[in-house]
Amino acid sequence: MDKQSIFDAVQQIFRDNFDDEELVITPETCADDIEDWDSLEQINLLTAMEKKFGLKFKLEDVRGLENVGDLLALIERMTA
Amino acid sequence: MDLFAYPLDTGTILQKKRSLKRQLLQTPGLVPKKVALLSGSTIGEVKNILEIFLLANGIQPTFWEGGYGLFYENLMFDDGSLAAFAPDVIYIHTSQHNIKNRPCQSDSDADVQAKLDAEFARFESAAKAGLRFGCPVVLNNFDLPVYRVMGNREASDPRGKINFVRSLNCRLAQLAAATPNLYLNDLAWLQACHGMDAFSDQTAWYAYKYCCSIDCIPYLAQSVANIIKSLFGRNKKALALDLDNTLWGGIIGDDGPEGIVMGSETPAGMAYSEFQQYLKELGQLGILLNVDSKNEMANAEAGFARADSVLKKEDFVCFKANWEPKHLNLAAMAKEINILPESFVFVDDNPAEREIIRRELPGVSVPEMTAPEEYLTTLDRAGYFEVTTLSEDDKKRAGMYKQNAQRAALEQSFGSYEDYLKSLDMVGEFGAFDAPHAERITQLINKTNQFNLTTRRYSAAQVESLLNNPNYITLYGRLIDKFGDNGLVTALIGQVQGDTLDIDLWIMSCRTFKRQLEQAMFDRLGEACAAQGIRRIVGHYYPTAKNLLVRDFYATIGFELVSEAKDGSRTFVYENVSGHQPLCTVIEIRRV
Numbered sequence: 001m002d003k004q005s006i007f008d009a010v011q012q013i014f015r016d017n018f019d020d021e022e023l024v025i026t027p028e029t030c031a032d033d034i035e036d037w038d039s040l041e042q043i044n045l046l047t048a049m050e051k052k053f054g055l056k057f058k059l060e061d062v063r064g065l066e067n068v069g070d071l072l073a074l075i076e077r078m079t080a
Numbered sequence: 081m082d083l084f085a086y087p088l089d090t091g092t093i094l095q096k097k098r099s100l101k102r103q104l105l106q107t108p109g110l111v112p113k114k115v116a117l118l119s120g121s122t123i124g125e126v127k128n129i130l131e132i133f134l135l136a137n138g139i140q141p142t143f144w145e146g147g148y149g150l151f152y153e154n155l156m157f158d159d160g161s162l163a164a165f166a167p168d169v170i171y172i173h174t175s176q177h178n179i180k181n182r183p184c185q186s187d188s189d190a191d192v193q194a195k196l197d198a199e200f201a202r203f204e205s206a207a208k209a210g211l212r213f214g215c216p217v218v219l220n221n222f223d224l225p226v227y228r229v230m231g232n233r234e235a236s237d238p239r240g241k242i243n244f245v246r247s248l249n250c251r252l253a254q255l256a257a258a259t260p261n262l263y264l265n266d267l268a269w270l271q272a273c274h275g276m277d278a279f280s281d282q283t284a285w286y287a288y289k290y291c292c293s294i295d296c297i298p299y300l301a302q303s304v305a306n307i308i309k310s311l312f313g314r315n316k317k318a319l320a321l322d323l324d325n326t327l328w329g330g331i332i333g334d335d336g337p338e339g340i341v342m343g344s345e346t347p348a349g350m351a352y353s354e355f356q357q358y359l360k361e362l363g364q365l366g367i368l369l370n371v372d373s374k375n376e377m378a379n380a381e382a383g384f385a386r387a388d389s390v391l392k393k394e395d396f397v398c399f400k401a402n403w404e405p406k407h408l409n410l411a412a413m414a415k416e417i418n419i420l421p422e423s424f425v426f427v428d429d430n431p432a433e434r435e436i437i438r439r440e441l442p443g444v445s446v447p448e449m450t451a452p453e454e455y456l457t458t459l460d461r462a463g464y465f466e467v468t469t470l471s472e473d474d475k476k477r478a479g480m481y482k483q484n485a486q487r488a489a490l491e492q493s494f495g496s497y498e499d500y501l502k503s504l505d506m507v508g509e510f511g512a513f514d515a516p517h518a519e520r521i522t523q524l525i526n527k528t529n530q531f532n533l534t535t536r537r538y539s540a541a542q543v544e545s546l547l548n549n550p551n552y553i554t555l556y557g558r559l560i561d562k563f564g565d566n567g568l569v570t571a572l573i574g575q576v577q578g579d580t581l582d583i584d585l586w587i588m589s590c591r592t593f594k595r596q597l598e599q600a601m602f603d604r605l606g607e608a609c610a611a612q613g614i615r616r617i618v619g620h621y622y623p624t625a626k627n628l629l630v631r632d633f634y635a636t637i638g639f640e641l642v643s644e645a646k647d648g649s650r651t652f653v654y655e656n657v658s659g660h661q662p663l664c665t666v667i668e669i670r671r672v
Contacts, residue, residue: 019098036098040124043287047294048095059287 001079013048027069084136085447086461090298097128104135109625116144116167118151120174121291129297133305137314155209169308170210175291176222183239192238200251214541216311218263221249223271226280261540263307306463313527316464317419318368320410322428328352332379343388351452356390358456363395366474367465370398372409377401397481406433407440417481418590425464471520473567483563501666504561510604511672513554518543520568529626531588551576553608557601559592566592580616581609599664602637606660615657623648
């Protein structure tokens with residue numbers, strides 16, 4: 001999967017999860033930028049991404065994810 | 081919504097929960113309920129998804145959430161916030177992670193027993209502390225631990241943790257069976273149903289302290305919501321069943337009764353027969369079975385006349401085998417039985433028929449029936465008929481509705497409706513609420529929607545508090561006629577305020593509409609009021625999506641309308657208690 005398709009899929013997950021079809025994310029987007037993005041929602045985002053990309057994150061993988069860029073990098077690494 | 085049919089689309093439910101909530105909040109007639117969530121592990125998403133499932137069942141929850149892992153402390157030592165919240169239901173979300181004293185290898189048998197007693201006592205006291213709030217309490221039993229130090233011996237050795245958890249579950253089952261208002265959410269079954277490895281996801285536990293995988297949270301929430309909606313009278317009541325390729329294989333009109341597939345000869349035959357057996361058991365629980373089939377009557381009957389047919393024609397309340405559109409048949413049956421179409425589940429293998437029902441009667445539940453070997457599971461997993469309380473009346477219900485059909489047949493042969501009513505030889509038995517009838521009264525209060533003036537719901541504890549309470553006049557009514565005993569079908573609660581009685585609640589089961597029972601009830605109420613020196617009775621009508629029927633009821637029995645609010649609420653007054661003349665002329669009144 002190329003970078004753009006991963007980005008598009010992640011963006012759609014954010015839009016679905018936060019119920020906002022207008023939402024535009026960038027690699028710098030972080031929990032401070034989206035009101036409902038708390039630790040609870042982080043879990044849902046990760047679960048949705050596991051489903052979407054057929055992955056299973058390890059404890060180590062999901063530690064220290066700071067922003068969308070970190071998420072994208074993780075998925076790119078695991079789907080490479 | 082298909083999203084909530086089995087198997088659940090868990091991914092979509094989890095991801096789209098916000099838009100789902102937004103849509104579901106538009107549903108007309110949502111009933112508000114206060115739900116207290118007590119935590120043994122992370123509640124967060126459990127709460128969000130539970131909200132979705134409750135909304136899908138017509139219940140709009142507001143939540144009180146206990147501290148993380150503090151289920152015991154919050155219940156035993158409430159700081160007042162839980163009492164102030166006044167919950168309608170309490171859910172204690174515990175799991176095997178909350179077991180503190182586990183057996184170890186150095187324990188003697190007596191040590192293990194002591195640990196078992198201590199653990200059981202802790203959960204028992206938490207549950208009983210919950211019951212003090214006077215509402216139903218739902219408690220999880222325990223999932224099994226995911227590892228077995230001794231392997232299979234864990235199941236039999238007294239020091240085995242598997243054995244220990246199973247023993248605790250037995251004790252909890254006995255507790256729930258013996259404790260009114262306490263209901264178990266069968267976490268152990270959910271874990272078995274989804275498989276331990278899928279359900280007890282270790283990442284979800286270590287990283288987020290969820291007791292089950294995120295993907296299983298919708299199933300957990302559905303299970304809890306099923307108990308809650310059942311408690312609040314939101315169960316389905318009836319099935320409308322297709323015949324060909326639904327209750328048996330093949331087309332009876334083409335293949336003949338000998339040619340259809342059922343019985344133990346073939347794999348498909350076994351699947352159909354077991355499905356019939358399942359339906360028969362639902363019927364024994366009081367779920368009304370009805371046929372809605374495009375067939376000649378004689379052909380349809382011939383299928384059930386086969387010796388190896390588990391279901392017999394007598395098992396059905398309404399039997400519509402004709403060439404009418406199925407939604408018209410269903411609507412007609414709803415009218416005959418006197419329940420709402422939305423109380424039906426429609427079961428048909430034909431996707432086109434299912435689609436028509438969904439379009440024409442949107443409240444009816446229409447599960448996807450794809451292959452006979454899956455019919456039973458599809459119907460079972462949806463939890464349409466979740467049983468929380470089971471009264472003697474439930475078991476007799478199908479018979480009572482059948483008697484109603486006989487009464488309808490009789491009605492046609494009389495000149496006037498009053499002659500017909502007189503011919504029924506009706507006896508009404510009326511009494512104040514008492515302990516032997518409290519369970520049935522509570523059940524009736526919580527599930528009656530049509531003849532319900534105020535749609536106030538009462539918990540078992542609230543009903544109990546009314547027994548022998550001088551500040552209230554309570555009345556229940558039972559109706560017996562020549563076709564049988566209709567059971568306890570009506571109840572009334574009035575608050576005494578000086579020389580005025582304010583009616584908090586007046587309900588009657590739809591199975592005794594148009595029998596003048598409400599008039600007889602009012603006559604009896606008039607007597608009771610006069611005996612206590614009450615001169616005036618005030619009645620209220622609060623509109624809901626389902627009680628339009630009784631909007632003018634008070635006016636029909638001699639009350640005067642004194643005010644009407646913008647939301648359609650109405651207040652009526654009856655000033656003539658002392659001069660009350662009996663309204664009902666067709667029921668012999670028996671005072672108990």
